[in-house]
Amino acid sequence: MVAHVGLISLSVSLPSMPCLPRIGFTKRRPFPMAALSDDPVQEWILTEGKATQITGIRPVGGGCINLANRYDTDAGSFFVKTNRSIGPPMFEAEAIGLDAMYETRTIRVPKPFKVGPLRNGGSYIIMEYIEFGSSRSNQVSQF
Numbered sequence: 164m165v166a167h168v169g170l171i172s173l174s175v176s177l178p179s180m181p182c183l184p185r186i187g188f189t190k191r192r193p194f195p196m197a198a199l200s201d202d203p204v205q206e207w208i209l210t211e212g213k214a215t216q217i218t219g220i221r222p223v224g225g226g227c228i229n230l231a232n233r234y235d236t237d238a239g240s241f242f243v244k245t246n247r248s249i250g251p252p253m254f255e256a257e258a259i260g261l262d263a264m265y266e267t268r269t270i271r272v273p274k275p276f277k278v279g280p281l282r283n284g285g286s287y288i289i290m291e292y293i294e295f296g297s298s299r300s301n302q303v304s305q306f
Contacts, residue, residue, distance in 0.1 A: 204234070204243055204287050207277045212289070214238035233292055240292035242273055247285035254278040254288035261290070 208214050214236035223231040229244040246253070258275035265274050273290040280286050 203279050203282065204289060207289055208234055208236060208241060212238060212241060242290045242292040243287060245281060245285060245287045247281065249286060251278055251280050251286040254286050258288060
């Protein structure tokens with residue numbers, strides 16, 4: 164196995180209340196990426212995900228149970244959820260459901276790519292990243 168070394172920006176999330184948006188900031192100082200075998204998410208992205216470099220990792224808010232990040236790469240973006248307390252079966256069930264919906268081509272859901280255990284406990288799921296359009300908060304209700 165060949166280890167890739169590159170630079171990515173470090174995103175840091177400040178503690179937040181459950182179910183509230185995370186407040187975060189991005190350090191401008193880059194840091195070296197870990198060797199592939201240290202991080203199964205980066206390993207998959209840089210091999211089976213067909214990326215040669217990860218250009219950024221940004222937190223994505225909206226969840227209460229899992230940590231969610233957008234991994235930007237030279238091969239596109241990936242949506243990654245992790246949970247340090249729950250094993251792979253939770254994300255395996257999510258991947259089965261998402262894949263079943265994806266295959267119907269009737270509703271737009273992210274295609275699940277990979278589920279697995281994290282090195283020091285917990286699990287992850289890697290999915291297609293879907294870019295949503297502008298906010299709908301300015302729409303007027305018809306009711």
